[in-house]
């Protein structure tokens with residue numbers, strides 16, 4: 001959206017039309033011509049239709065607040081989900097993990113002890129999802145974005161929060177010493193060239209993030225408290241000694257790794273936070289001393305650890321609590337004869353193993369048909385197959401549903417017939 005169209009969109013009567021857009025026919029063409037008949041320009045009509053759709057899409061991330069917000073497509077794609085943003089806020093404000101676990105330290109953050117509201121600078125705020133949580137949870141927020149339209153949208157989205165202000169500026173031009181805590185979520189995608197709708201591509205080199213990772217980390221180390229949100233595929237070698245690195249999954253999807261510094265760092269090292277119906281925190285300190293629980297026989301259950309635990313390199317930490325062992329030292333599946341229960345079970349998806357089947361397609365097909373299986377979900381780890389290709393090759397007639405797992409037991413390649421528990 002260009003700045004001129006945004007200015008027109010921000011007119012009270014136009015915003016009111018956006019709030020009432022569901023009065024119009026659902027069909028996009030009909031809706032568009034109704035808006036044109038009401039006198040809106042082609043640009044404003046397109047903006048109204050886009051915002052109506054983005055508000056709908058945003059409910060998944062931001063809940064009902066989305067219905068009162070504005071977005072850019074990129075801004076929404078990069079926005080932090082609200083429950084995860086609330087977790088960031090708790091960390092920067094010096095509160096413990098949501099798990100109620102025993103990981104609190106004596107090192108109480110300064111931000112918790114100040115009498116006035118702690119100040120947080122959100123340096124690259126996007127449409128303002130993290131700032132929304134920071135201000136909503138009691139911080140005084142200065143949100144900054146280098147993009148003019150994005151900053152104006154963040155300003156609109158934070159308008160009800162008296163303690164939040166937005167500036168159109170570069171993070172590099174902010175005096176970071178003025179704040180109790182700093183928050184960074186550097187831009188890691190770039191607008192693609194030559195694509196009509198401005199599709200984006202992931203930036204590979206962290207020095208090309210905006211601002212660059214080295215600049216962000218220097219600032220974070222110097223801050224009283226800081227958090228840096230990054231993509232979950234972050235190379236562990238890039239994690240500075242000063243940081244706590246926490247991978248987070250939300251409702252089964254790995255969403256980020258966050259580096260915490262200073263008072264926001266609770267326990268040094270790597271951790272994984274699984275957020276969903278239940279919450280689980282797994283920490284590097286939970287790894288067994290030898291970090292090798294051995295590889296043993298296939299048990300009645302196959303356990304697939306949550307992606308945040310896998311990305312954090314903490315799979316073996318689940319072995320003790322779940323009485324399980326790995327199928328292979330380098331493969332992130334566990335197996336056990338004990339049905340998973342207790343807090344650690346929140347960190348795995350469990351499958352009951354009903355059979356071990358032959359791997360060759362004709363024999364596998366025969367084995368599945370003889371068991372009445374007609375539809376398969378295919379999972380793989382440590383197996384050189386393409387699930388869609390295997391599904392096509394199997395050409396199963398209709399029948400029951402099952403999950404096939406292509407993996408290894410020690411050095412042996414196996415196909416496990418399983419049912420989700």
Ligand SMILES: C[S@@+](CC[C@H](N)C(=O)[O-])C[C@H]1O[C@@H](n2cnc3c(N)ncnc32)[C@H](O)[C@@H]1O
Pocket residue numbers: 075078079080123124125126127128129130131144145146147150169170171172185186187188210211
């Ligand atoms: C990943 S998004 C932030 C998303 C945000 N945390 C949220 O939850 O909505 C990164 C933002 O940084 C902004 N940005 C990029 N370079 C910047 C810079 N040098 N200074 C300030 N903002 C910058 C981009 O315009 C983009 O809006």
